Amino acid sequence: MHFAIVVNTTSGKGLGESIASRASERLRHAGHSTSTIQGTDAAEARDVLKKAIDTGLDGVLVVGGDGALHAVLDHVADSDLVFGLIPAGTGNDTARSLGIPVKDVDAAVDLVIAGHIRTIDLARTDEAYVATVIASGFDSKVNERADAMTWPRGNMRYHLSTVAELRSFEPLEFTLTLDGTTIEREAMLVAVGNGPSFGGGLRICEGALMDDGLLDVVVINPVSKLKLLTVFPKLYRGTHTALPEFERHRVREVTLSSPGIVAYGDGERLGPLPMTTRISPGALHIYAPPSPT
Missing domain, CATH: 3.40.50.10330 (Probable inorganic polyphosphate/atp-NAD kinase; domain 1)
Known part of the structure; x- marks a missing residue:
């Protein structure tokens, strides 16, 4: 071959x-x-x-x-x-x-x-395919701030951007259309997951499967800035799902809208909302161990 x-x-x-x-x-x-x-x-x-x-x-x-x-x-x-x-x-x-x-x-x-070949789904927007998570809200604002910085380099830039964004961040108004049903939420962030994690292990969409034909849409409803700091360690463990502010929907298509907010997918800038994401079942054949399920 x-x-x-x-x-x-x-x-x-x-x-x-x-x-x-x-x-x-x-x-x-x-x-x-x-x-x-x-x-x-x-x-x-x-x-x-x-x-x-x-x-x-x-x-x-x-x-x-x-x-x-x-x-x-x-x-x-x-x-x-x-x-x-x-x-x-x-x-x-x-x-x-x-x-x-x-x-x-x-x-x-x-x-x-x-x-060893496994067939998995991908998330698909009008702009791109995404393997992991599309994030918008607090995380994407941190990314926008970090990308505008010329110093320092590496992860420290994102740490500083997180601290700076925390000082001024307020919950955002989101409109979500989930398989045709529209809801409105004031939220810290909204994530659309094909897989469970992004950002080097932040398990925001804990429980998402890459071969179930569904997108996991996670909403983190408003929390205080102090509580937001305590939520981040939970994201690495996936234990944030027990928080009352955690909300999840499993859908085949979602449209997100929030004025002035940009979406990031696989850690890369996708573009401003509104954005529609659809599941593309079985879109990728990849060398990987068999699914544990």
Whole structure:
């Protein structure tokens, strides 16, 4: 089989290229052929990948995290191509949700070599496919603030943005249309999950399954700023679901609207609300262990 390996050279603190080289060597040793695709940015890498797909591929492997995956989903979703993920990012929520090893390159490649294929759903907006979570509200305002900062770099920028946003943040007015039924909520954030987590392990949509044909829409209703600080540790454990402010709906389609709010999917900026998201059942064939269910 011939695989294209797409590399995000900034993933894994700049280790993306060496991880790709190791993966390629292991695949060739198992009798497969590979070609490496990288660009100066995601757009260039996508263009090169499209040309490679047109010439004939058996599969596409991405070395990186959720952002690198997101960049190529449009080319592999709803197709016969099989997708592989070699985790090298900081988030890796897709890999964790599917049981793909995040700290063992050889083990992740061995899933490909063994041919373990799982078919999962994707969330789909008019702009893009999303594998994990689409978030809007407090989290997206933090992202907007962080993206506007030139210093510091890395996760510290997001920590500072979170603190700054907390000082001024007030609950937002959302209109949600859930499978045709419209409700209005004042909320801290609304998340639409194909999978359970985003942001490096924030399990906002705890219990969401990536192959059930449904989107999990989670609303965090108004809480005090002090309580919001205490909610964040619960998000990493998924125990926030016991809070009275937690609200969940399971639907096939949702439209979100909130004035001036931007949505982020797989950690990438999607665009301003309103936005409609639909489930795309069985849209992605991916090398992963079998579903535990």
